[in-house]
Amino acid sequence: MASIVDPNAPNPALEAQAAILARPASEERRMADAIRALAMDAVEKAKSGHPGMPMGMADVATALFTKFVKFDAADPRWPDRDRFVLSAGHGSMLLYALLHLTGHAGMEIEELKRFRQLHSPAAGHPEYGYHPAIETTTGPLGQGISTAVGMALAERHLSARFGKSLVDHRTWVICSDGDLQEGVSHEAAALAGHLGLDKLTVLWDDNHISIDGDTALSFSEDVLKRFQAYGWATKRVDGHDPAQIAAAIAVAQRSKKPTIIACRTIIGFSAPKKAGTAGSHGAPLGADEITAAKSALGWNAEPFTVPEGIKSRWEEAGRRSAGTRRSWLKRLAKHPMRAEFERAIAGKLPENWAEPLQALRATFATEKPKIGSRIASQRALGALVPAVPEMIGGSADLTGSNNTDVKGIPAIVPGNYAGRYIHYGIREHGMAAAMNGMALHGGIIPYSGTFLVFADYLRPAIRLAALMHQRVIHVLTHDSIGLGEDGPTHQPVETIASLRAIPNLAVFRPADAMETAECWELALRRTEGPSVLALSRQALPALRDDAGENRSARGGYVLAEAEGPRAVTLIATGSEVSLAMTARAQLAAQGIQAAVVSLPSWELFAQQDEAYRAATLGDAPRIGIEAALSFGWERWLGPKSAFIGMTGFGASAPAEHLFEHFGITPAAVVAAATKLLAQDGSK
């Protein structure tokens, strides 16, 4: 990635670099140089990557991992380990070098030689699941630091639940200028400051360089003053002075606030020409520059080799907390809550957790309540949240609209983290990123609330949850023009399609109270990825009186078969299923026999075998009905078909007027059916 900075401009960093290199190389410096050498070698061999950041932050990372981070290379999944997030994911070689040097299995030198190659754990950006010591996927800037806020919050909550003897660890972040410019980090940092997450420490690579060149091109704010305004402690250090760095981190460990430390560094440190320039950010340095950099460091080892003395010091660092871990294991073994702790961390649901929900489904079957699916969701939460202590809810300041709160469940507040509901503020993106962190930390199943249309604000974090296979549940209400007067800015029309397009995200749009309870059960059982519940504001008639099988589990099913051979199949989701049922009755009155298929989850339906799908959708002409755009519906409709829904943005008016205005009515379905059958000649 080219720089637009004047290449002929003098480079002040080189002078500072020379001064640092003139000092006798301390042991810390030598250990840091190992990171630098490996980063240069791996990027050069891959002919692709970002050497500048690992070279600039090597001294900070060395201080952090040799003196502070609590981890044991022998068990990277130790539940009480400190969490480390490399928010500046492009500097992935920093993390891979650390994992290799500290002796983590699965990050041997051969893997570093395969940096950025297919199936390598040393991928271009850190990818969760590629190596057990990678805590989260980073790369999209702002996500890592915001995810870390969720991890730090998870630690506080679980410590309140299980006690300090089982849960007592810190969360560390290395971030870049870009992370701090991204809006999501503002939302998450403000939340962390508000909640007083004092065990969160952010080390900011303050290198004054971004891809376009000097950060002064676009970035002139007083970052530390901004974080002070959030309620953070702040510190400024020379990022190449091990003593200063260690002293600042030691202060952060004692701070009663989250702490950000600005580490003034030289990007690409030791590169004789490219240090301190964007030229070292995102491209290999080139053989000559690498040779010169290594000689400037006094680094004589062959590429991809680390002198024994330095390697052994690093491996000692990897064993630093082994004793701490052993005593933790002893405490766990004797701990009265051991089984519960292990269950929670493993992500297993409690025994009999589903019984209250099953009871609610039985009630729904008899009561047949006509309520908004957001209300049905709240009743489902009333059954689930007390039974599943891992569930932690919240809303981006729409609690009363999303109905995400549960009577008697207290909120998490500054200084008391035992509660199980979070007032995220009007911070949808920060909420979703923090939820990813809670799920990644383990021991928590987070669910959120906002309006469906604001899924656009959550989207980058939802994508990461899907990519990382995290059980994160988003309760997104007001799911169509059915919300009425708030108008097109608040009415999703393309939103459901845009979510269905995300791989490994399950989108549920239940048709009534029964389906809502079923979809909640499915979302909770779904350990392999995130779920979205798209729920109505308006009341929906009950369509089901059977509380037996969870019929939503197959994604779609015949809700009402045609009386006799099918003339037409009406396929609908959510609030439009009852509309389809009305149309079915009106068609029957005209002697047209229609079946109604409810399709609460396209993803689950797509996973059924061909035969089931074919039998469900049938051979008759099909009409899709959804108060949204038709984008994607062709998948279920086929050649002889029609679609009743939206063709563009919504409008501001009472909901019933809008359904009339946009022609989403039983009459429209009847008209479409008769037209289809006339063409079809098969009526």
Place this chain on the structure above:
Amino acid sequence: MASIVDPNAPNPALEAQAAILARPASEERRMADAIRALAMDAVEKAKSGHPGMPMGMADVATALFTKFVKFDAADPRWPDRDRFVLSAGHGSMLLYALLHLTGHAGMEIEELKRFRQLHSPAAGHPEYGYHPAIETTTGPLGQGISTAVGMALAERHLSARFGKSLVDHRTWVICSDGDLQEGVSHEAAALAGHLGLDKLTVLWDDNHISIDGDTALSFSEDVLKRFQAYGWATKRVDGHDPAQIAAAIAVAQRSKKPTIIACRTIIGFSAPKKAGTAGSHGAPLGADEITAAKSALGWNAEPFTVPEGIKSRWEEAGRRSAGTRRSWLKRLAKHPMRAEFERAIAGKLPENWAEPLQALRATFATEKPKIGSRIASQRALGALVPAVPEMIGGSADLTGSNNTDVKGIPAIVPGNYAGRYIHYGIREHGMAAAMNGMALHGGIIPYSGTFLVFADYLRPAIRLAALMHQRVIHVLTHDSIGLGEDGPTHQPVETIASLRAIPNLAVFRPADAMETAECWELALRRTEGPSVLALSRQALPALRDDAGENRSARGGYVLAEAEGPRAVTLIATGSEVSLAMTARAQLAAQGIQAAVVSLPSWELFAQQDEAYRAATLGDAPRIGIEAALSFGWERWLGPKSAFIGMTGFGASAPAEHLFEHFGITPAAVVAAATKLLAQDGSK
């Protein structure tokens, strides 16, 4: 929207309110009360809406519109008017009441009685285009203030271009707590501080209340300190004291920095029970509360009526700047740049603007360059930007990767706004929102740059551009796994589908240099909405040597007809079109005659008549080819078809390995074709 605040908690606001109401009602207070009465009446009649904010901010709005905002109700589109943005769009009755009271045609009392009804200009949230005095659509929090940053920047640039005598106006914003919690406002505010947009003034409704209750639930940062860190001037006033408000705004007018004024207000001011609580935020107050509120104000007029004396004072305010406008018109009439100014403001392109682009297309036809479409885009910009002075480019810190810069075109920098390139920083969302503001202001055609996958960060602002029919162009490069090593976080797979789902957004994915130039021409001609150019990182062979007709204008076309009757039609976009051409040759070697259809824009193709689409796609079995998910492709494929593309997220490896790994190769197309034809029995 319900509050979760303890209803039995004492309400400190009521005491403060009593003290204010005890003062003799000044004329300003009476004028403000007119806003309060109309807000209460309209929300009550609509049985829906947000009375609290207009009632709380009425005094601030009265000071602003009677003393400061430069506008003339007789011509709400006067180009040199001040821009006013109600970022807290839910308080729309504040704006509608102001427009009504100041005598704007089209906002008569009858319209206020139709608040939130179908086709009313007084929609639930302010909707751009519903009334000429509505500067932008607001409602999704954070967007209004960020859009206003773009308006303020547009003013500075156009003032530099046309001179102070034609362009010299301010931008005013009323925003809420929510606006300031949203990440996008952080990005835009930091940019405004960096660029020193001193004619931007934000009035923050500091009412300590959000939907969930007291903002202390989630919002405890020092907002003003944060804005000082951005380089803003800050002030704090009693939002119910006209003198304090006016004094603070007067200071802001002289400030050399953008200014934010925290206006401490009581939400729902005058409501005897609900004032100062979330209860007044988002629901009608109810008849009794309204009666009591009006008597507390000493307001005796009938609903929807304003006493003559007060109305006439408001109408004077609506005429305050009439003289200023007349003298501006005189200056314009004599101004040497009049024609150019009027052309630019009208959004008309310069005469012969397309000639350099046509010349470039001719060059491409002969040169047949094998370059990435991002490079072709940069060459197109080299032809367009010098010819179209309204074009202002930029990138979210990926200039060298997006190739959005043009040689010799200087950047906009603090204090000098004559440039035409913006270093937005790593602020994708703020960039897109600011671009909306530049387009809405008029006189500017903004284009951006970031990676396609980060469209997720832009999305809420893209949606608004589509809703508002604004010509905003996003250059989104690195459009598939073709970007290689950066891996799944950077590889769009669902992104193109999610953009195609947005109504009134044109998505272009050109196949080579020629199509890239054609798509740029189409994006610029497209005045009715935003466009996205999805461009490749990797080099693409030239497929076209005809520089005549803009063949991309129909969205899709037959690039290569089958030799003889079509056995199969290969339909591809962007980088996969050349892959389809290779497959076509390999199929021909097997005696299978394939046509290749290039589909650079689904939206434009969908607008063609049925006959053209049928002829283009043909009756033969179809194979869709795109290095993305198939979501949405069924629209073009039909029953006998196959799709070659992605089935999930990407991976980190060199691009050529990835295309092999994911089976997006000519061989895979050939295999799919032979399989299809075997089933088909028609080979």
